Amino acid sequence: MKEQKGxxxxxxxxxxVGKGTLLSHVLxxxxxxxxxxxxxxxxxxxxxxxxxxxxxxxxxxxxxRIEDGAFLEHAQFSGNYYGTPSAPIDEHLSRGEDVVLEIxxxxxxxxxxxxxxxxxxxxxxxxxxxxxxxxxxxxxxxxDAIALRLxxxxxxxxxxxxxxxxxxxxxxxxxEEELKxxxxxxxxxxxxxxxxx
Amino acid sequence: MKEQKGxxxxxxxxxxVGKGTLLSHVLxxxxxxxxxxxxxxxxxxxxxxxxxxxxxxxxxxxxxRIEDGAFLEHAQFSGNYYGTPSAPIDEHLSRGEDVVLEIxxxxxxxxxxxxxxxxxxxxxxxxxxxxxxxxxxxxxxxxDAIALRLxxxxxxxxxxxxxxxxxxxxxxxxxEEELKxxxxxxxxxxxxxxxxx
Numbered sequence: 001m002k003e004q005k006g007x008x009x010x011x012x013x014x015x016x017v018g019k020g021t022l023l024s025h026v027l028x029x030x031x032x033x034x035x036x037x038x039x040x041x042x043x044x045x046x047x048x049x050x051x052x053x054x055x056x057x058x059x060x061x062x063x064x065r066i067e068d069g070a071f072l073e074h075a076q077f078s079g080n081y082y083g084t085p086s087a088p089i090d091e092h093l094s095r096g097e098d099v100v101l102e103i104x105x106x107x108x109x110x111x112x113x114x115x116x117x118x119x120x121x122x123x124x125x126x127x128x129x130x131x132x133x134x135x136x137x138x139x140x141x142x143x144d145a146i147a148l149r150l151x152x153x154x155x156x157x158x159x160x161x162x163x164x165x166x167x168x169x170x171x172x173x174x175x176e177e178e179l180k181x182x183x184x185x186x187x188x189x190x191x192x193x194x195x196x197x
Numbered sequence: 198m199k200e201q202k203g204x205x206x207x208x209x210x211x212x213x214v215g216k217g218t219l220l221s222h223v224l225x226x227x228x229x230x231x232x233x234x235x236x237x238x239x240x241x242x243x244x245x246x247x248x249x250x251x252x253x254x255x256x257x258x259x260x261x262r263i264e265d266g267a268f269l270e271h272a273q274f275s276g277n278y279y280g281t282p283s284a285p286i287d288e289h290l291s292r293g294e295d296v297v298l299e300i301x302x303x304x305x306x307x308x309x310x311x312x313x314x315x316x317x318x319x320x321x322x323x324x325x326x327x328x329x330x331x332x333x334x335x336x337x338x339x340x341d342a343i344a345l346r347l348x349x350x351x352x353x354x355x356x357x358x359x360x361x362x363x364x365x366x367x368x369x370x371x372x373e374e375e376l377k378x379x380x381x382x383x384x385x386x387x388x389x390x391x392x393x394x
Contacts, residue, residue, distance in 0.1 A: 121386070149200070165385045178385050185382030188362045188375050 006093040007186050009033075009100040011179075012108035013123030014153035016135040018169045022123060023102055025172070026157055026180050033183060034092050036101045039071070044057040055085065073103070073110035084111070098187070105156040112162065119186045121179070124162040127171040128154070204383050205312055206230075206297040208304035208321030210378075211350035214333040219320060220299055223377050230380060231289050234297045236268070239277040246350045252282065270300070270307035279336040281308070289344070295384070302353040309359065314384045318376070319360040323367040335375070 006155065027035060038056045038127050039055040041062050050056045057065070062081045066074060074083030084101060092099045105122075112120055125131035131153055160166050165182050169175045187194065210216045224232060236252040238259050247253045249300075254262070259278045263271060271280030281298060289296045298308065309317055322328035328350055332343050357363050362379050366372045383389065 076279055163387050165382065166387045167385055178381055181378035181381035183384055184375055184378035185362065188364055188379055190358055190363045191362050 004192055005075075005094065006032075006096050006098045007192055008089065008093060008111075008118040009098065009121060010108050010115075010118050011100055011112050011121045011123065011188070012105045012163075013169075014105070014125070014131060014156045015149050016131055016138070016153075017123050017125050018134070018172075018175075019102060022167070022172070022175055022179055023100065024048040025176050026183070027100075030178055030183055032096075033098045033100055035087055036084060036099050038103075039065070039074075039083045039085050040080060042082075047121065052156045057081075072101075072114060073107040075104075075107060098183070102152060103158060106108050109159065109162070119165070119182070120163040121165045121167060121182055122160050123167050123175075123179075124157065124160065126168055128157075130170075199390055201293065203229075203273040203293050203295045204389055205286065205290060205308075206295060206318060206380065206383070207305050207308050207315050208297055208299045208318045208320065209302045209360075211322070211328060211353045212346050213328055213335070213350075214320050214322050215372075216299060216320040217259040219364070219366060219369070219372055219376055220297065222373050223380070224297075225381055226377055229293075230295045230297055233281060233286055233296050235300075236262070236271075236280045236282050237277060239279075246348070254278075268318040269311060270303060272301075295329075295380070297380075302356060304354065306359070315355070316362070316379070317363070318362045318364060318379055319357050320355060320364050320366050320372075320376075321357060323365055324352075327367075363378075 006140065011019055011023055023035070027033060037051060037053070039062065041057055041059045042049070044054070044056050046053065064087070065071060066083070070087065071083040072086045072089065074101060076082075083109065084091060084092055086104065089099050103111070108120065111118060125134070132150055134196050135141070135149055141149075167175055167178050167182065169173065208220055220232070221295070224230060226384050234250070234252060235246065236259065238254055238256045241251070241253050242246070245251065258280065259280065262268060263280070266280055267284065268280040268323065269283045271278060273279070281300065281304070286296050286298075300308070305317065310314060322331070329347055332338070332346055338346075340353055364372055364375050364379065
């Protein structure tokens with residue numbers, strides 16, 4: 001039995017659902033699963049390292065790479081570019097290693113178009129009230145920003161049927177186990193394995 | 198989030214691969230996953246209970262149920278009938294409970310035709326020599342019986358690409374984790390969940 005090409009996992013979900021925390025708990029438990037590093041034009045924050053937290057690019061560099069088709073998806077937020085470079089991902093996949101992207105929902109939908117083989121995972125809140133409570137609990141945003149996030153979340157949750165898996169983040173331990181199970185089970189799919197006898 | 202209809206899991210693999218042991222280790226770790234009970238015309242062995250280990254039927258009863266279409270699959274081995282009654286399975290599934298069948302490969306292929314939604318899992322040995330060693334290690338069978346089992350296994354292993362998952366039984370702990378992951382991940386499939394928001 002030999003691993004063929006690696007699997008691309010796309011993890012998404014509304015802002016505030018806890019997908020980053022979930023993933024950071026599961027990643028150390030899995031071998032040969034690499035977290036994709038995004039590119040951005042925003043300034044590095046203290047402690048952020050180029051190639052580790054982000055690839056930091058100038059707006060000119062970013063635009064030139066867009067023209068080269070170097071991104072699986074890209075978008076602008078608050079006047080900065082953000083994007084997913086395809087080359088590092090494809091290097092891992094061709095070595096038979098799996099890659100996971102943590103990305104907002106709209107970017108995930110773009111990747112679904114370009115990479116129909118990707119395993120698409122949506123992290124959802126147990127209910128809308130829980131998501132609202134989490135967003136308000138952050139206490140870092142104005143009311144109108146929270147209202148906008150909730151409006152966006154409503155639309156995003158309607159996209160769930162387009163995903164392969166939905167992990168409900170009700171209880172962190174349970175959700176962790178479920179997310180890990182999705183990674184392990186996808187590796188056990190016959191389409192990702194070749195059997196030599 | 199609500200569970201819809203349950204999922205039917207079909208677990209198969211060559212004789213001697215250890216699928217029964219694997220399943221008996223994983224079943225107690227999962228809620229609301231029921232093991233399907235087969236029907237047979239062979240005599241109960243000491244300690245075997247009707248409805249628990251098998252449904253024990255007379256040949257007349259069995260043939261009449263075949264005519265009624267009461268079996269998902271059935272076959273004859275060593276002069277006895279064996280079959281999978283569909284009614285108890287469908288009762289569980291309609292209650293949103295999952296059911297797992299442990300069955301030989303040919304029966305699994307029959308179920309795959311009738312229930313294309315079933316999650317098909319093949320338990321494979323790490324290599325052919327390991328399977329051979331396990332079969333010989335039992336020391337309960339004559340050489341020609343072992344040779345026949347190995348010949349059958351060779352053909353069965355060629356069916357792997359028709360299955361959704363292949364779990365390699367190299368190390369019991371690892372294989373257990375992988376099989377459990379398949380059960381959990383299938384439950385997280387969006388097609389098995391409805392999200393109400």
